Amino acid sequence: MQIHYQTKGFIHPSKPGHPERPHRQMAALSGLLQLPEGKLSWHGAQPVELVEAEIAHDPNYLRMISEADFSRTRAHQLDGGDTVLSETTLEAALTALGGARSATAQIMSGKTSTGFVVARPPGHHATKNSGMGFCLLGTAAWAALDARNRHGARVALIDPDLHHGNGSQNILWDEPDTLFASTHEKGNWPGSGQPEETGGMGQIINVPLDKGSGSATMREAWADIFDRVAEFGPDLIIVSAGFDAHGDDPLSGLNWTMEDYSWFGKRLAELADEVCHGRVLSILEGGYDLQVLKHGIAAFSAELTELDDKSTSPGLVPDTDLMGWRAPHLGGYSNMPHPGQEALKVTKVGGRLWIEETATGQFLYTVPEFVKLISRDPLTHLVREANALGQLPIDMIIRLEAEAKRVAGFNPGRSNDFS
Ligand SMILES: [Zn+2]
Incomplete structure (x- = not known):
């Protein structure tokens, strides 16, 4: 598995005390570092140009965030305070896009079958024309469109994050050759993601899960979704990899466990092996308890690394010393x-x-x-x-x-x- 990560640890600061903070990225990297040597290679992600984001975003929105004035304030608040736009946030978000593009190119050319983009801010709540829910640019949906446009790939984007990927849904609503599927806690923010929201071509799948539900419910829902993904016949599966549905996450009303993340990774690896030469690109979304994030990303990725048979050189191994x-x-x-x-x-x-x-x-x-x-x-x-x-x-x-x-x-x- 290739890890494409943001190499500037504290880029994109958060409000003090906010759950979405730079330490999340370090916890995620620390989790991946637990995987056996020879299974991973590490790559520093580089930003794409702003204009590249236009495949997923309204140029007026991109202009607004790129021309934000920081002469009087260190950070603007996009979403009633929850989504911070600092002077370096846009660079951070464009770097997540760059990581996704590089990883996709490596996967589609057969150099590896799996990749993971570890960068902040997360992306799946960012719509075509607004940042919200800690997200500025819709990295995962952008990556799906970029993979389709550049590699002619049919792309399934699956989203097991606690929250509905309303931004991904918005961006992919009318996009051919893409599928978007999400499970999320019923009634949790942002409130969208009803089963009847099925997209312009019936290619959007929403499965809200009852508050308090756990392993049995999530496994049943995802087994059905994996069948739908197989029917769709993707060339690449992208995962909005959030770990906030775990029972210990401060935002969660669901009761997923570490074993559920292993199960998810294993079933996903089997599916990808069967339908798309094992091609899976994961992109970090939520997950706010650092211990859960560290061990969740490791449990999930351990199963996916089984898809890559060849050992790789380590590359740019990250530093997890603050x-x-x-x-x-x-x-x-x-x-x-x-x-x-x-x-x-x-x-x-x-x-x-x-x-x-x-x-x-x-x-x-x-x-x-x-x-x-x-x-x-x-x-x-x-x-x-x-x-x-x-x-x-x-x-x-x-x-x-x-x-x-x-x-x-x-x-x-x-x-x-x-x-
Ligand atoms: Zn989330």
Whole structure:
């Protein structure tokens, strides 16, 4: 499997405490790094030109986001505050498109059969003319159109994210040679995705799942969808790979488990092997609990990597040490602290506790709203440990959040996956 990923870790900042944050990407990469050596090759994604996005988006919308003025504000809010457009967000979103295009070219030319684009922001809520739900550009739907236009491929886009892929549906509504299928929690945001929404040519499939439902319901729904995908006869299957339907995700009302993600990956691999030479391109969407995201992406991808028989060279292996990632505007700084100075410290700014890199002043981490710290101690302990180690690996952040949820007795999780 080829991983095409965003190499600038903190590009596209989030609002402090927001669940959709740069650490998600590092958690996803950390999960993929658990897979056996020789199964993965790593590639840095490069942005496409803005004009390329026009196959999926209204030029007026693209002009609006590309001409946004940052002289008075560091970020605009597109969707009542939930979707942040900072000065680097568009570059980040265009890089996700570039990753998808490169991975598709590699898959369609037979160099690999599977790819995964790990980049932010996610995309499946972005419609032709609006960003929403943390999404700016519709990466997965764009990738489907790009694969069709450039490679003549029939493309099935499947979306197991917790939320309805309303943006993908909007972009693909009237597009021939594409199929879009989504499961999502009934009644959850954005509220669309009723079974009667079937697209201009009956090629859109929506299966809302009852709140509180779990493995049996999801497997039944996806077994049916996989049959429909087989009937459609795709040349490529794209997955809007969200991991927020897991029972431990803070946004989830569904009860999917790690075993469900393995099951999904395995059934998908069998289907792809049968109908499209094993060609599967996955694109990261949601998934807000870092522990779930890390292990979910690994469980899902482990099954898909079985499709690639040849071992590959590792390529550009990612760094999952937070101190190894530089914010774009701080590029060039040395993070060597002065003599006697610790590399990291805990700082309180704007009522929030942060882990700050001493030499650069860069804020590397703050706890998301859905994780409650009962004191400053967990951060202080973590910083002490990281200073001794000379690193702040994302795995230490994942452990901190998991511990904090346990200690505070605040665990929105309903799975037994991590108990
Ligand atoms: Zn989602």
